[in-house]
Amino acid sequence: MQSFPCPFCGPRPETEFRHDGEAGKLRPALSCTDSEWSLYLRARTAARGPSREIWTHLPCMETFVLQRDTLSHRVGEVAP
């Protein structure tokens, strides 16, 4: 069992966390084209290695950005 850092509760077991997607996606203006909207909704970077991700700690519902390595599973810095 891996420990993930919650900015509010501190290190907790991985099963208490939910992955909510990649960080840093910006919603395009409503006047965008269908393909721009589709890319916003569905395209992923799916980085191999260091990745910035949005996670939620389910017991306290704290949502935060986590630096994680998708190759080594090492977790790094947390930002609320």
Next chain:
Amino acid sequence: MARHYSALALVREGLTGHKGWARAWEAPEPRRRYDVLVIGGGGHGLATAYYLARNHGITNVAVIERGWLGGGNTGRNTTAIRSNYFYPESAALYDLGLRLYEGLSRELNYNLMVSQRGNLQLAHSLHDVDMGARLVNAMQINGIDARWLGPDEVHTLVPILNRGPAARYRVHGGIFQPRGATARHDAVAWGYARAASRLGVHILQGCAVQEFLIEGGRCVGVRTPLGEIRADRVGMAVAGASPALAAMAGFRLPISSYTLQACVSEPVKPVLNTTLISPPLGTYVSQSGKGEIVIGGALDRVPSYAQRGNLPVLSQVLSGLLEMFPDFRQLRLMRQWGGTVDVTPDSSPILGPSPLPGLFLNCGWGTGGFKAIPAGGTLLAHLLAHGSHHPISRPFDLDRFTTGRLIDEGAAAGIAH
């Protein structure tokens, strides 16, 4: 040299010390130019090369593979073959794969050990029963063999399933596809490689893509450690590596890469004569021809390229398995591993032209790529030969994510992808 595999060749070679066997596939010097270049030497890539040569007469073809043949998901799956899907588009696609598998050992002259012992998806609640009946009806309308089995029939088919009054996961029935099968996964890669090599295809291992060659906005080849390799058309069948290669080619895909894990026990006597899936528990189990119990896990919904499993998912899958099969408590596991699966938002694959002209995609199979290897190969070969879709692959074009015409099998068939 013994080039054709047969009982006679085996006897002859057995009497002469097995010195006459030819290499299954050649290791040629790469040419600078091919008609078609296929990236990825797994099942889909090798099948694509084989069907390019066999169906379209295009033999000036190379398959390049970063590692070794079948070392990715082709060698990491739990070998189930089935076509129990909800939508007609999916049924046409996956049943093409199943039908081709049925005659493939003979066609390739390679024993793939395709064993049609059926595929059983359990219903553990009355809701599962309703959804299961709906899926059976849909499959029958799609022309796929499907039967609803009541609880007694399920327990007759799988006598070791826990039926006591204290059973935690009662069985209320199951969806049975009699033509469902398992096969020897390595043999699928090797069989296609050997057959393609005999038709003149070049298979280049240890040859990673470093860069796409783009001229006039069109993909004209790739740079590799073996030098530049040019081709009129390039196909890509790289499963978990799809997002990374797409980034190299300058576009993004609607694909997340997750770990799917599996494990295998020591061999035991025959106890399980079908492939059994329990969607709520995320458990997927069959018995191999050698007697090992092959166990597949649920998808681990954390993006990962680690190619190894995480403990929480494995313990959930195994505890569900032991609850359903108390006899398995004595089994010892031999190996446990993970593969990187490329999952799309609608759990259906992507087949068709990429945003980069000259480059064609075969990806997004998620956890279900093995069963579709002959279909994926046939359809990517068609795309590469003609530059346009086969009717079966058309609905799976990348454009469905823009038009909204998704084929959402994750929701419709409730199949754990």
